[in-house]
Amino acid sequence: xxxPDPVVLRAATAGDLDAFEALVRLYQQPVWRFLCxxxxxxxxxxxxxxxxxxxxxxxxxxxxxxxxxSTWLFQIARNAGIDALRARDRGARLLEVVPVxxxxxxxxxxxxxxxxxxxxxxxxxxxxxxxxxxxxxxxxAAVILGVPEGTVKSRVHQARERLxxxxxxxxxxxxxxxx
Amino acid sequence: MSCTDARRLVSERLDGLASEGxxxxxxxxxxxxxxxxxxxxxxxxxxxEAVGAVPDIATVVRAHLAADPPTAAPLRSxxxxxxxxxxxxxxxxxxxxxxxxxxxxxxxxxxxxAGVLIGVNLVGVGEDGPRPVAAQALPARVAxxxxxxxxxxAELRLTERGWNPAVPERRYTGSLHYRAPESxxxxxxxxxAYPSGAWRPNDVDLRTDGATWVATGVPxxxxxxxxxxxxxPREQTVSGRPPFADDAPVPLDLVVPVRxxxxxxxxxxxxxxxxxxRPTVEVTVVAAQVAPLLEGLAPAGNLRAxxxxxxxxxxxxxxxxxxxxxxxxxxxxxxxxxxxxxxxxADRPGLAILEMEVTALRLAPPVxxxxxxxxxxxxxxxxxxxxxxxxxxxxxxxDGFTLGRVGRIDGPTPTAVWSWSDGRAWIRLQATDAWSGAxxxxxxxxxxxxxxxxxxxxxxxxxxRQVGWHGDDLDLVVDGSVGTDTLLAxxxxxxxxxxxxxxxxxxxxxxxxxxxRRSVPGALSLDVDGFExxxxxxxxxxxxxxxxxxxDRRLLLAQTPGGRIAQPTEQVYESVRVRGVDARYAxxxxxxxxxxxxxxxxxxxxxxxxxxxxxxxEGLALR
Numbered sequence: 001x002x003x004p005d006p007v008v009l010r011a012a013t014a015g016d017l018d019a020f021e022a023l024v025r026l027y028q029q030p031v032w033r034f035l036c037x038x039x040x041x042x043x044x045x046x047x048x049x050x051x052x053x054x055x056x057x058x059x060x061x062x063x064x065x066x067x068x069x070s071t072w073l074f075q076i077a078r079n080a081g082i083d084a085l086r087a088r089d090r091g092a093r094l095l096e097v098v099p100v101x102x103x104x105x106x107x108x109x110x111x112x113x114x115x116x117x118x119x120x121x122x123x124x125x126x127x128x129x130x131x132x133x134x135x136x137x138x139x140x141a142a143v144i145l146g147v148p149e150g151t152v153k154s155r156v157h158q159a160r161e162r163l164x165x166x167x168x169x170x171x172x173x174x175x176x177x178x179x
Numbered sequence: 180m181s182c183t184d185a186r187r188l189v190s191e192r193l194d195g196l197a198s199e200g201x202x203x204x205x206x207x208x209x210x211x212x213x214x215x216x217x218x219x220x221x222x223x224x225x226x227x228e229a230v231g232a233v234p235d236i237a238t239v240v241r242a243h244l245a246a247d248p249p250t251a252a253p254l255r256s257x258x259x260x261x262x263x264x265x266x267x268x269x270x271x272x273x274x275x276x277x278x279x280x281x282x283x284x285x286x287x288x289x290x291x292x293a294g295v296l297i298g299v300n301l302v303g304v305g306e307d308g309p310r311p312v313a314a315q316a317l318p319a320r321v322a323x324x325x326x327x328x329x330x331x332x333a334e335l336r337l338t339e340r341g342w343n344p345a346v347p348e349r350r351y352t353g354s355l356h357y358r359a360p361e362s363x364x365x366x367x368x369x370x371x372a373y374p375s376g377a378w379r380p381n382d383v384d385l386r387t388d389g390a391t392w393v394a395t396g397v398p399x400x401x402x403x404x405x406x407x408x409x410x411x412p413r414e415q416t417v418s419g420r421p422p423f424a425d426d427a428p429v430p431l432d433l434v435v436p437v438r439x440x441x442x443x444x445x446x447x448x449x450x451x452x453x454x455x456x457r458p459t460v461e462v463t464v465v466a467a468q469v470a471p472l473l474e475g476l477a478p479a480g481n482l483r484a485x486x487x488x489x490x491x492x493x494x495x496x497x498x499x500x501x502x503x504x505x506x507x508x509x510x511x512x513x514x515x516x517x518x519x520x521x522x523x524x525a526d527r528p529g530l531a532i533l534e535m536e537v538t539a540l541r542l543a544p545p546v547x548x549x550x551x552x553x554x555x556x557x558x559x560x561x562x563x564x565x566x567x568x569x570x571x572x573x574x575x576x577x578d579g580f581t582l583g584r585v586g587r588i589d590g591p592t593p594t595a596v597w598s599w600s601d602g603r604a605w606i607r608l609q610a611t612d613a614w615s616g617a618x619x620x621x622x623x624x625x626x627x628x629x630x631x632x633x634x635x636x637x638x639x640x641x642x643x644r645q646v647g648w649h650g651d652d653l654d655l656v657v658d659g660s661v662g663t664d665t666l667l668a669x670x671x672x673x674x675x676x677x678x679x680x681x682x683x684x685x686x687x688x689x690x691x692x693x694x695x696r697r698s699v700p701g702a703l704s705l706d707v708d709g710f711e712x713x714x715x716x717x718x719x720x721x722x723x724x725x726x727x728x729x730x731d732r733r734l735l736l737a738q739t740p741g742g743r744i745a746q747p748t749e750q751v752y753e754s755v756r757v758r759g760v761d762a763r764y765a766x767x768x769x770x771x772x773x774x775x776x777x778x779x780x781x782x783x784x785x786x787x788x789x790x791x792x793x794x795x796x797e798g799l800a801l802r
Binding site: 017024025028029031032033046054055059062066067072075076079113129131132133151153157167168 | 186187190191194195214217218221222225233234235236237239240241243244245591616617683685718719721746747748750751767768
């Protein structure tokens with residue numbers, strides 16, 4: 001993940017809105033993409049991405065360079081996403097945990113992958129996204145997710161195993177015309 | 180090298196770690212080579228998955244900041260921020276279902292302490308606070324009552340306020356029919372006169388005979404987007420529902436609110452009255468405590484949400500503990516206003532946002548059995564098949580209980596299920612010989628409490644409602660609406676001894692308070708009145724403890740060596756004093772952070788307000 005120009009970061013920290021806008025432009029794509037995958041809802045992800053940057057702006061003075069800027073920013077995005085998942089309504093949660101047979105995905109790879117991601121718990125999903133989509137190493141992913149490095153490693157692996165099993169099951173089902 | 184190890188190494192290699200010995204295994208093992216191929220395909224798929232055009236967020240954010248420049252976060256100077264190793268995932272899981280709290284007396288006491296702490300003058304608690312008129316603890320009465328209920332028929336009335344500025348009040352009539360252990364029919368008819376035909380009435384129906392489950396209602400959408408966002412009622416259906424399945428829930432707390440008043444709760448009767456001609460006992464709690472009851476009111480549809488800190492006046496049938504009346508009053512919690520605005524609610528502190536009352540009650544199952552869904556309903560199959568379990572295991576029927584549905588859940592992990600009931604009380608045993616997960620079977624949560632009972636080294640979930648263990652060729656979990664001791668007795672009576680957990684399972688690191696004290700010197704203990712004994716874990720230098728109270732009340736305490744709290748990531752912080760030092764409070768996640776005795780301490784609560792969290796922080800001690 002690209003890091004911001006230190007001059008821009010300093011200016012943004014000092015309250016320069018042009019500089020902050022440049023930071024937003026630098027990260028809006030990966031932040032929104034990450035949130036899209038995490039909350040599975042592009043419109044909600046857009047709101048959350050806005051909130052992420054507003055939170056970041058508010059907290060810039062407290063950013064103490066203990067981690068890379070992008071790591072810190074994704075920590076904020078992740079927190080915002082998790083808050084939203086928590087607040088999601090009961091009905092949606094129910095549908096998430098009871099994938100009804102009739103709503104199984106079509107065989108197209110993308111829909112299949114999406115459905116597989118949907119079926120993962122948020123914990124596994126976020127770990128996989130931080131490592132796979134954002135390309136972070138376990139050490140930084142651990143900072144973003146707020147869990148030990150070993151936990152990231154095992155969650156990413158579990159997520160992969162489940163997604164692969166999901167897609168295998170789907171392929172088998174489509175092949176055998178089981179339903 | 181086993182295939183399990185090899186696949187773990189495949190994953191690590193993809194993420195850039197060394198993977199010694201993997202190539203030799205792959206050369207000899209086709210299925211692991213296939214796993215590697217699939218994992219690489221997955222990477223390609225996920226990295227290039229189309230998610231649509233990226234919206235222009237920068238312009239909107241800029242406009243926001245220009246219109247309303249936020250002030251800097253109120254951080255004290257002198258903080259700097261290393262990272263903490265605390266397991267936040269615990270919080271995520273814990274907080275999925277929020278709400279819950281205990282008697283008003285306890286809250287008032289907590290508020291008093293907090294008032295002193297934060298220099299706020301509190302008026303009107305103390306001398307004038309409610310006092311119990313009957314000292315019997317409610318939890319024992321609720322627990323005893325559940326075995327007495329075989330069925331009920333109730334007529335109901337519900338009033339909802341604040342949902343939308345254009346519809347200040349919605350009124351419903353309804354009925355609740357129940358036959359033990361898990362047949363239930365709940366319906367609400369919306370009698371509100373809406374401003375126009377564009378508004379859809381919030382009629383709700385839930386019907387289940389246990390094995391099938393059908394819920395119908397309008398899909399929820401934000402109040403601010405009403406009425407345009409509203410769409411036609413939707414039917415959610417499940418067949419092959421396993422006994423007492425959580426994911427197609429039967430709102431048994433509407434019958435007797437067992438989950439709202441668990442053993443360790445300290446709620447006391449605060450008054451007496453009469454509803455529908457029946458004597459009642461009254462208790463005032465916060466919404467978080469009775470979350471399972473409140474959630475049960477709306478199995479579908481768009482009934483408004485309740486804030487965890489809202490006050491709930493609850494009247495229970497004095498003999499049988501059936502909820503006969505409840506009144507939810509909007510709290511004046513500092514975070515609540517923003518919460519309400521975000522949802523488009525027209526609330527003000529003290530507004531009675533929900534009032535439910537039973538207008539007629541008969542404590543007997545309905546004569547006509549209308550619980551099965553209508554013929555022709557097409558349902559998604561949850562996989563339960565009554566009949567042989569497929570396992571050579573014959574668990575004894577727990578004392579006082581009768582055998583209920585028994586069978587097998589098909590799926591990736593075929594699972595045998597036994598269920599027993601006694602009135603509304605239930606116990607369930609699930610066992611599998613096909614568990615391939617990397618943690619305890621049964622989804623007990625990331626932190627568990629180790630308990631030895633007979634030949635079983637069991638693990639108890641933080642809320643005390645699940646007991647799991649790992650046997651030689653079986654993995655088992657017992658849960659139910661009864662106390663932890665009963666669940667442990669059922670576990671011991673299966674005769675399936677435990678064996679040591681695989682070293683890679685996270686539960687291996689489960690730690691008792693004594694272990695935590697030894698591993699992290701100076702660590703505080705999360706022993707809190709009204710909450711279960713804490714589940715704990717030591718991860719390297721970090722100790723994490725987690726506990727659950729009534730309803731959805733949860734507490735997480737993480738402690739890790741260090742002298743500085745983490746970099747800020749929340750939108751709003753407040754500076755507070757805790758235990759004689761400066762602390763940082765984040766209202767969003769309801770989290771306190773401070774440094775004490777060389778440890779960075781994080782205390783996070785769900786279903787508690789700020790005052791109560793502060794009081795609990797103050798009460799933490801070395802034990």
